[in-house]
Amino acid sequence: MAQQKMTNESARPADMAELGSLGDPPGGSWQRIKHNPSRSVYRGRVGESTIYYKQFHPRGILGRLAQLTGLSHARKEAYFSRLLSDAGVPTPQLLAGSWKRGRQWLASLAIEPSQNADSWHLEQLSLGPDGMRSIRRATVALARLVARMHRAGVIHGDLHCGNVLVQPDPQEPKLVLLDLHRVKKRRKLSPFDRAGNLAQLYYDRLNYTSTTDRMRFLKHYLAACGEQTSLRTWIALIERFAHDHTRKQLAQRDRRVFGLNRYFSPIRLKNGWRGHVVLASKRKMAGSRAAELEFTADDWRKLLNRPENLFAPGPNVEIIKDSRSSLVVRRQITVGPNTLDVFVKRARRKHAWKLLIDCFRPSRALRAFELGHALLARRIATVLPLAAMERRVGPILLDSILITEAVNAPQLNRFMEIYLGDNPPAQAQGELVPKRRLTHQVLWQLGKLLQRLHDNQLAHRDLKASNMLVLRRPGALPQIVLIDLDGLRRAVILTARARFQGLMRLNVSLLECPMVNHAGRLKMLLGYLCRPGAAKVNFKPYWRVLQEWSSKKLKRQIRSRRRRQKAARRPTL
Numbered sequence: 246m247a248q249q250k251m252t253n254e255s256a257r258p259a260d261m262a263e264l265g266s267l268g269d270p271p272g273g274s275w276q277r278i279k280h281n282p283s284r285s286v287y288r289g290r291v292g293e294s295t296i297y298y299k300q301f302h303p304r305g306i307l308g309r310l311a312q313l314t315g316l317s318h319a320r321k322e323a324y325f326s327r328l329l330s331d332a333g334v335p336t337p338q339l340l341a342g343s344w345k346r347g348r349q350w351l352a353s354l355a356i357e358p359s360q361n362a363d364s365w366h367l368e369q370l371s372l373g374p375d376g377m378r379s380i381r382r383a384t385v386a387l388a389r390l391v392a393r394m395h396r397a398g399v400i401h402g403d404l405h406c407g408n409v410l411v412q413p414d415p416q417e418p419k420l421v422l423l424d425l426h427r428v429k430k431r432r433k434l435s436p437f438d439r440a441g442n443l444a445q446l447y448y449d450r451l452n453y454t455s456t457t458d459r460m461r462f463l464k465h466y467l468a469a470c471g472e473q474t475s476l477r478t479w480i481a482l483i484e485r486f487a488h489d490h491t492r493k494q495l496a497q498r499d500r501r502v503f504g505l506n507r508y509f510s511p512i513r514l515k516n517g518w519r520g521h522v523v524l525a526s527k528r529k530m531a532g533s534r535a536a537e538l539e540f541t542a543d544d545w546r547k548l549l550n551r552p553e554n555l556f557a558p559g560p561n562v563e564i565i566k567d568s569r570s571s572l573v574v575r576r577q578i579t580v581g582p583n584t585l586d587v588f589v590k591r592a593r594r595k596h597a598w599k600l601l602i603d604c605f606r607p608s609r610a611l612r613a614f615e616l617g618h619a620l621l622a623r624r625i626a627t628v629l630p631l632a633a634m635e636r637r638v639g640p641i642l643l644d645s646i647l648i649t650e651a652v653n654a655p656q657l658n659r660f661m662e663i664y665l666g667d668n669p670p671a672q673a674q675g676e677l678v679p680k681r682r683l684t685h686q687v688l689w690q691l692g693k694l695l696q697r698l699h700d701n702q703l704a705h706r707d708l709k710a711s712n713m714l715v716l717r718r719p720g721a722l723p724q725i726v727l728i729d730l731d732g733l734r735r736a737v738i739l740t741a742r743a744r745f746q747g748l749m750r751l752n753v754s755l756l757e758c759p760m761v762n763h764a765g766r767l768k769m770l771l772g773y774l775c776r777p778g779a780a781k782v783n784f785k786p787y788w789r790v791l792q793e794w795s796s797k798k799l800k801r802q803i804r805s806r807r808r809r810q811k812a813a814r815r816p817t818l
Contacts, residue, residue: 271298281507284318288355295355296340301426303349317344318426319351325399325425332397334390335421356421358413362387362406366453381461383411383418388462390420391443392469395434400442402427405449437486439470440479444486448494451487452624456777495701498622502615510542517643518552520634521614528621532716532726535585535629535650544581545632552634552646555589569595571731575651586651587631591644592731600641608635608645613730616703617649620727623701625694626716627727628652652714652726660687660715661760685768687715687723688761692772694725695751699744707732708747709754748773749794753802756795 275289275298287298301318319342326336337353360368362383369376369383387409394401401408403424412419431438443466447459463479472479502509503521511521522545526536556562556574565588566573572591577584592609594600607615614633621627628649635645655663664683691713698705705727712729727733736743751769755761767784770791774782 291352295357297337297353297355299351299353301349317349319344319349321428322351322426325428325430328430329394329397329399329422329425329428332399333393334397335419336425337421337423356410356412359410359421360413362409362411362420363449365411366406366450370453379418380458382416383420384458384462385465386417386420388465389469390422391446392466394422395439395442395470398431398434399428400431400434400438401425401445402429404442404445406446407449436474436479436482440482441486441490443483444490447483447487448490495619495622499615499619502618510545512542512546512549514546514549514552514634517636517638518549518634519637520549520632520646521611522549522632523630526621526629528624530621530626530629530726532652532654532718532724533629533650535583535631538583538585540580540583548578548580549632549634553644555646555648556591569593578648585631586653588628588649588651588728590647590649592647603642604640608633608642609731610635610645610647613647613733616730616733616735620703620730620733623697625697625701625727626724627730628714649728652716652728654714654716654726657687657691657710657713657715657725658758661758683723684761684765687725688755688765688769689772690723690725691751692769692774694727695747696773696776699739699747702736702739703733704736704739704743704747705733706750708750710758711754745790745794748791749798752791752795753798756799 271287271289275287277285277287279286283302285300285302287300289296289298299319299322303317323339323342326339329336337356340352340354342351343349365383366380369379372379390409391404401422401424408422408424410421410423412421443463450459460476460480463476463483467474467476467479503511505511508523508525508527509521510524511519513519522542523535523540524542525539526533529536555576555578556572559576562574562576564572564574571593574589576587576589578587579585590610590613594603606612610633614630617627617630621629628651630647630649632648633646636643654660661684664680694713695708707729712727712732714726714728716724716726718724748770752766755766755769767788770788771782771784774784774787
């Protein structure tokens, strides 16, 4: 069937004719609200109705062959929309569609008022107890919706809250399922099929829901499915699939950093400069202004026409660091219509023998750019890497530059001195948070930061107070932000010794903060060791070993400093 008939009885024949004659893409007052290599979505009005027009783009040889045989995304979504509606799963009402050769599109009636479930969830979290009650009702509704979908033998290949619409209702929010071209039909769904599908939703909401919320969802889901298996069995099964799904999702996002897409772009400049820049940021980290902006590759090319000019002296240029290993300046840059405060870092080679190694590995700037976005994908706060450039002659690395956003927040050691000293700043004097509680909040978050790094197989050899910022927002817990990623590396296997070395470096760094006492460092250790749902941790063996290793580290640091001081005093001939 090449053309789908209007299913809305109130639609006029003239409206149907207008839908069938839409351009490719629609012109006039139609607004494009989403675009990627596989599909584009437009919003507009036909008669008195608001319409969503989804156009599919066949990708690759397999996509074009499927279209020739009549297996198109548009036809698939039209089929499953009817199937799920008959099974009691609300879906958008289709008005017209076409999957003729060379063109695939669907038009559906807009659901108004409505909001994507992920943004609706965040909005409700900010409303306090009333919002939490709405979330609990929506959780039950979502569990029943997913259960009805699974009872119909259908699994959604992209099940997350961005593909669910919420219609506000005082009694129970009404949910509508979207993006049906990603669903599959099977004669019978096994528990493994359903658990794998639920794992996608678990991964999507893990950082926004509590254990109680997830248990509530699973309890109502199993009741709606008529499943008699215990909750404990299902939790173990879902967590197993969620681990695999998380690994695949993060690997895909890591590969996207060096590709051409809506978030990143490679650029080439004269004199051998090559690199990658940010066009937009998917993760909106608190305190980041650049994450709210969009850039173009042409704007970056104009700015980076001569990258070495970024270090030229000027009224808004401040040298932060000038050492054998790197030169770091803080300055303002203008990318298109946007002006940003940034740090610009040029790496320097301390040892000549690294010239050979650099021929076979990415520059420090590109490694930091990749790892910075890997941290953001894993919800670990860091300054947003904006651009990374390197210049080579053949395989020989000559120069590299990294540009990151500058976040206005004090370093960890400076934060302790300012907010926990005898004279806190004026904006903090009226706050009700006692100094001791604030200290414990910061150090607990510090332990959690290290825990998350290690859980994601990341090790940092230069983790110290001066390489971390503390971002405070009214009504929220302090957030630790990493700012120097040169010492960060991926580990195939992170041994217990490597984990403890990270704890030891952090503990030694805290010894240099006079405001952090014995109890504060212990709070950092407990933040690292404790996990939700775990039993009480026997921290004393960890604490004794940590103190022993820290003492040895301090002695090595003292000997090294004495040798450097002695060498500096030695007269030269």
